[in-house]
Amino acid sequence: MPFDRSIKIAPSILAADFAAFGAECEAAEAQGADWIHVDVMDGHFVPNLTLGPAMCKALRPHIKGVMDVHLMIAPVDPYIDAFAEAGADVLTAHVEAGPHVHRTLQAIRAAGMRPGVALNPGTPAEAVRDVLGLVDLVCVMTVNPGFGGQKFIDMGDKIRALREMIGDREIHIEIDGGVDPKTAPLVAAAGADVLVAGSAVFKGGSVADPAPYGANIRAIRAAAQG
Ligand code: DX5
Ligand code: ZN
Numbered sequence: 001m002p003f004d005r006s007i008k009i010a011p012s013i014l015a016a017d018f019a020a021f022g023a024e025c026e027a028a029e030a031q032g033a034d035w036i037h038v039d040v041m042d043g044h045f046v047p048n049l050t051l052g053p054a055m056c057k058a059l060r061p062h063i064k065g066v067m068d069v070h071l072m073i074a075p076v077d078p079y080i081d082a083f084a085e086a087g088a089d090v091l092t093a094h095v096e097a098g099p100h101v102h103r104t105l106q107a108i109r110a111a112g113m114r115p116g117v118a119l120n121p122g123t124p125a126e127a128v129r130d131v132l133g134l135v136d137l138v139c140v141m142t143v144n145p146g147f148g149g150q151k152f153i154d155m156g157d158k159i160r161a162l163r164e165m166i167g168d169r170e171i172h173i174e175i176d177g178g179v180d181p182k183t184a185p186l187v188a189a190a191g192a193d194v195l196v197a198g199s200a201v202f203k204g205g206s207v208a209d210p211a212p213y214g215a216n217i218r219a220i221r222a223a224a225q226g
Contacts, residue, residue: 007225056088067088077098084111142177152180156186
C-alpha cells in the first residue's frame, strides 16, 4: 500500500469480544477502521497471554486492509515465519525483546512483511536510531504493554524526537495505549499518524450493534485532525 501520513485509526481487538474476533474485525472495518491491530502477548515479555499465529491466520480472511501485528513476546525470531505464513502485513517487535533487534527486523523484512519496532515508555527514542533504516513503522507505547484500558502516559517529547530523526523517510509513527478523543490531538500534533485504540473504539458497541464503533472512530479521527 502507498505511504501517507494521514491519520489512520487502528482498533485493537484486545478490547473486542474474544469469542467473535472475525466478526469484530469485519465490523470495525465496516465502521471505518483503517488498520486492524492484533496484540500478541506471551506471559513472559508482558504479564498477560493473548493469542498467536494460528489466530492471526484464522483472522486473515476477515480483514480486508492492513493486519498490524504487535508482538509483545521474547524471543521473537523463532516465530517470524509463522506470522508471515499467517498473513501479517506489519510485524512489530519490541526493541527491549532481545539483544539482536537489528537481526530480527532484517528477518521480518526477509519473510515478506513490513517491520515495525516498538518502544516501552521507559525506553528513549535514541534506542531505535540505528535501526530506522530497517523499519516501516515505529510504535511508541503510551502505556506499559500488557493490558488494554490503561491510563495514557504522555510521550510527546519522544514522539517529537522520533519525528525529527525520521525526517522525510517513509516511516509511520504509531501510538499505542490510552488513545481516545482527548489524547489523540496531543499525539497527532507531535507527529504520529497511526493511532491504535482498543477501549475507546469498542466501548458501547457490539457485533450486533456496531454503530458506536463508527462514532468512536470518527470522534478519535476528528480530534486528531484538529
Ligand atoms: C497494550 C496493547 C494495546 C492495547 C491498547 O499492551 O499493546 O494495543 O490494546 O488498548 P487501549 O486503547 O484500551 O489502551
Ligand atoms: Zn498493541
